[in-house]
Amino acid sequence: MMSDDHDHHDGKDDHELRVSKIRDGTVIDHVRGGQALNVLAILGIDGNEGEEVSIGMNVPSDRFARKDIVKVEGRELSQDEVDVLSLIAPDATINIVREYEVIEKHRVERPPAVDGVLTCPNPACISTGDEPVTSRFEVLEEGVRCSYCGTIVRDEIASLIET
């Protein structure tokens, strides 16, 4: 059973026509409205590697009033890669597509920690200086916590995404 609003091959769902179907790759669905660009940022996808990326923002959804969809052609994202999305898009579903068919579908899961993804907002933290250190955050039930200085961030986690 497909989700309420993932690619319908019968074309009845005209909302979906706003975002083209992909042949092989990954569809990240049920992203909270307005977070699509953060999804790409947190995955480190900026188009420089030549990936073909389509984005739908604020499209109508049964589950949310509005949702975003991100489709990455030619790349199957691993569970480890997508779990980091749980920080900003906890309800996201991941669809792995081959030859236009969804062959695998799963939810993002909260990882115990994320490395090299977020920057600590504490200017007095050792991880924000010139040291050869990769940022590391423990993932809490609510928010994240810097493994170096202990700072807890609950809101606006997307603003910490390393660029």
Next chain:
Amino acid sequence: MRHDHLITSKQLSRTDIETVLDRAAEIDADRAAVADRHAGTLLGLLFYEPSTRTKMSFETAMKRLGGDIVDMGAVESSSVTKGETLADTVRVIEGYADALVLRHPKQGAATMASEFVDVPLLNAGDGAGHHPTQTLLDLYTIRENAGLDDLTIGIMGDLKYGRTVHSLSYALSNFDTRQHFISPESLQLPREVVYDLHQAQDGTQIREHDSLEEILPSLDVLYVTRIQRERFPDENEYQQVAGEYQIDPETLEDAADDLTVMHPLPRVDEIDPAIDDTDYAAYFEQAHNGVPVRMALLDLLLSDARGEDDE
């Protein structure tokens, strides 16, 4: 005790704490017995911030165990001024010494440094973060004066930036304690610390107050801290709160007769010198306890590092 490094008091269990304090008591009772125990051992001191008590008591402790120290000296005369990273500096000094003591202005500095070295590394203060060796000597002093269980303690002053406070409160949550935190609103405990105290398995009791008056009579220990000028981004904010949380003989009129007054020192004017000669004052004893406690800690960590069994 089995730890490679001492970074935060959060890593210490009740058993770990008691092991160090018991060893400190043994050493304090007979220092001659350990005078050559670590002959030939070198302790590397890396102090990126000023220190008198912590640095000198580590130096004293190592020498009283028969060892010696190598000191990076002032930051101004070191390679740090050439832009060397902390990660590189600790990897170099690790080759000179058997254990390292680090004080650094950045939070998390000791955690990061410990990832780059194999010798035991002791955190002697990382910005507004942790200061676990101070905590152990605080606990030793509390145990000697009031006992660590069924304890009611008031911790007063700069609770936001005071690293000794954070480290002490974590460690006390291993014991049956009621902790009262007294500070102006702008210097209350950081939410990270409150979060951790609430997570503590023994469910230590925590209450926050803006005045000492109401809880003073119930206290066994009053731990006073300096409102630290250097932690304030703004001089006006410092002036506003400085001096609000001082104690003198008049303040203590309602205190229990056996109240113990502690302070990590240096003090500015938080404790009136008129209290120094009363039975309340334990802050100089507390500073002196830094030596046996750091001797015990070095002894345990160095013995571990050499693969010796705990005695």
